[in-house]
Amino acid sequence: MSYTAWILLTAALVGLSCGMIGVLLILRRMAMMADAISHTVLLGIVVAFLVTRELSGYHMLIGAVIAGLLTSVLIQWLQSRGVQGEASIGVVFTTLFAVGVILIATQVGNAHLDVKHALMGEITFVPWTTVRLPWIGDIPEATLILSAVLLIVVVAIIAFYKEWKITSFDPALAASLGIPVIVMHYAFMSLLSITTVAAFDAVGAIMVVAMLITPAAAAYLWTDRLSVMFGLSGGFGVGSAVAGYYIASWLDTSISGSMAFATGVVFLLSFLMSPKHGLISRYVTVPARKKATSER
Amino acid sequence: MQGLAVTDLSASYRKNNVLEDVSFELPQGSLTGIVGPNGAGKSTLLKTMLELHPKLSGTVTFAGAPLSKMRRKIGYVPQRGSVDWDFPTDALDVVLMGLYGAVGWLKRPKAGHRQQALQALAQMGMADYADRQISQLSGGQQQRVFLARALVQDAELYFMDEPLAGVDAATEQAIMTTLRELKGRGKSVMVVHHDLQTVEDYFDHVLLLNRRVMNYGETAEIFTKDNVYRTYGAGLRWRKEVPS
Ligand SMILES: Nc1ncnc2c1ncn2[C@@H]1O[C@H](COP(=O)(O)OP(=O)(O)O)[C@@H](O)[C@H]1O
Ligand SMILES: [Mg+2]
Numbered sequence: 001m002s003y004t005a006w007i008l009l010t011a012a013l014v015g016l017s018c019g020m021i022g023v024l025l026i027l028r029r030m031a032m033m034a035d036a037i038s039h040t041v042l043l044g045i046v047v048a049f050l051v052t053r054e055l056s057g058y059h060m061l062i063g064a065v066i067a068g069l070l071t072s073v074l075i076q077w078l079q080s081r082g083v084q085g086e087a088s089i090g091v092v093f094t095t096l097f098a099v100g101v102i103l104i105a106t107q108v109g110n111a112h113l114d115v116k117h118a119l120m121g122e123i124t125f126v127p128w129t130t131v132r133l134p135w136i137g138d139i140p141e142a143t144l145i146l147s148a149v150l151l152i153v154v155v156a157i158i159a160f161y162k163e164w165k166i167t168s169f170d171p172a173l174a175a176s177l178g179i180p181v182i183v184m185h186y187a188f189m190s191l192l193s194i195t196t197v198a199a200f201d202a203v204g205a206i207m208v209v210a211m212l213i214t215p216a217a218a219a220y221l222w223t224d225r226l227s228v229m230f231g232l233s234g235g236f237g238v239g240s241a242v243a244g245y246y247i248a249s250w251l252d253t254s255i256s257g258s259m260a261f262a263t264g265v266v267f268l269l270s271f272l273m274s275p276k277h278g279l280i281s282r283y284v285t286v287p288a289r290k291k292a293t294s295e296r
Numbered sequence: 297m298q299g300l301a302v303t304d305l306s307a308s309y310r311k312n313n314v315l316e317d318v319s320f321e322l323p324q325g326s327l328t329g330i331v332g333p334n335g336a337g338k339s340t341l342l343k344t345m346l347e348l349h350p351k352l353s354g355t356v357t358f359a360g361a362p363l364s365k366m367r368r369k370i371g372y373v374p375q376r377g378s379v380d381w382d383f384p385t386d387a388l389d390v391v392l393m394g395l396y397g398a399v400g401w402l403k404r405p406k407a408g409h410r411q412q413a414l415q416a417l418a419q420m421g422m423a424d425y426a427d428r429q430i431s432q433l434s435g436g437q438q439q440r441v442f443l444a445r446a447l448v449q450d451a452e453l454y455f456m457d458e459p460l461a462g463v464d465a466a467t468e469q470a471i472m473t474t475l476r477e478l479k480g481r482g483k484s485v486m487v488v489h490h491d492l493q494t495v496e497d498y499f500d501h502v503l504l505l506n507r508r509v510m511n512y513g514e515t516a517e518i519f520t521k522d523n524v525y526r527t528y529g530a531g532l533r534w535r536k537e538v539p540s
Pocket of ligand 2: 338339340
């Protein structure tokens with residue numbers, strides 16, 4: 001495959017996995033967590049590197065999951081001690097992120113890790129680091145990891161679909177039915193962590209937040225069905241990622257920035273045009289709505 | 297028959313004690329109103345009995361068995377405001393959630409489950425709204441959906457948090473009919489209730505709660521002006537006709 005094809009495939013995988021995880025993020029009202037995880041995962045990667053002296057994808061994923069779980073445990077703990085919700089998120093992730101940055105600066109030298117790369121990502125480098133697979137041949141490592149993560153995410157969402165739904169909508173009822181709400185919470189944080197770190201290479205820590213939140217927030221405006229929301233959000237993610245690539249090559253600018261920009265455009269269009277909450281539908285369909293209201 | 301027995305139940309939010317040594321017993325097949333001022337710990341009592349909120353001490357049993365051993369026999373209706381009604385789902389789907397325990401892990405609800413859920417919706421007068429997005433329902437209709445969800449759980453013991461708050465008169469009657477029917481089938485129902493005017497009409501037992509149990513027992517005996525005043529403290533405007 002050509003470089004462009006690999007880059008587009010990688011971008012699409014980022015869009016799809018972030019879009020699907022983003023749905024749960026939005027519905028569980030944990031958008032702030034995306035911000036937190038995207039930063040603390042850096043610490044996980046650095047520590048994984050310091051321990052193993054290797055920077056393979058597999059080590060990074062484990063480091064990311066541990067960092068993600070540590071983040072959510074610390075946040076939960078601070079909240080249980082009476083620290084206000086968003087403040088505890090802010091305190092934990094900035095602190096862990098700072099530790100990561102200090103470790104990079106003092107311990108890692110400039111080996112393979114630099115902060116700018118981790119923050120901004122560089123999808124054009126993706127096709128350069130390949131691994132050889134039986135039957136398939138050479139494949140960029142980042143693309144392979146993203147495919148594996150997407151598979152895990154999709155299987156987890158489908159297998160536990162109704163459990164995700166009930167623990168997101170009504171955790172109290174879920175717990176009273178004996179569904180392990182806490183376990184589901186940490187399972188979700190793990191999925192979020194691996195998705196984030198897998199998307200790192202392509203889009204970096206800052207833009208991954210846009211990929212996680214914006215397509216899902218846009219999809220939320222279009223539908224009343226959870227399954228449709230997953231499909232739309234994944235589709236918006238892929239569309240934004242691919243469009244972002246072309247915008248970037250057209251304007252000769254940052255690819256990850258253009259992808260985030262494209263998600264913003266999708267959201268803006270949804271905000272204006274969606275039938276459910278859109279500004280335009282509010283003016284066009286007022287009579288119909290009034291009728292529905294008076295029937296109640 | 298021995299019903300719900302709560303002994304020395306205490307709970308707190310951090311250092312703030314919300315329930316102190318709550319003890320009471322209610323017979324099986326009773327329809328009980330939990331009455332007390334705002335912040336009295338009524339919701340916390342339900343959550344603590346269900347172990348949704350950690351208890352500091354105490355035991356809760358039903359028919360002699362610890363409540364934690366019989367989750368499938370307990371139906372819980374949270375306060376309506378505790379969930380996000382903009383969630384992308386419809387009325388039928390919400391009712392189906394009551395069956396998730398019965399459906400089991402890794403399985404999807406089957407046609408039979410949907411049938412059950414539709415029946416429960418019909419019983420609450422909501423048959424025509426099965427595929428309505430839940431944000432498109434009125435407050436009373438949302439509460440009916442919650443009640444339908446409790447019905448499909450087919451529990452022995454129900455905990456309901458303010459099911460009559462902010463609903464229209466027709467819904468209030470529909471819900472009370474359902475609660476009486478549950479009682480008629482021998483189910484035990486505990487309902488957090490805020491309207492002092494209707495306590496005597498609706499409930500055969502009351503639990504007067506203000507962090508501690510002020511009184512509990514049969515409504516006719518317990519629900520007196522003195523007891524209610526003691527529960528609410530000063531500032532309560534009592535209604536015109538006063539029970540003896
Ligand atoms: N999640 C919470 N964190 C801290 N305090 C709480 C929380 N929930 C309730 N409380 C406090 O506990 C007390 C009892 O609350 P609650 O059980 O909701 O009372 P009620 O349902 O009788 O109005 C109140 O003072 C309330 O402020
Ligand atoms: Mg309450």
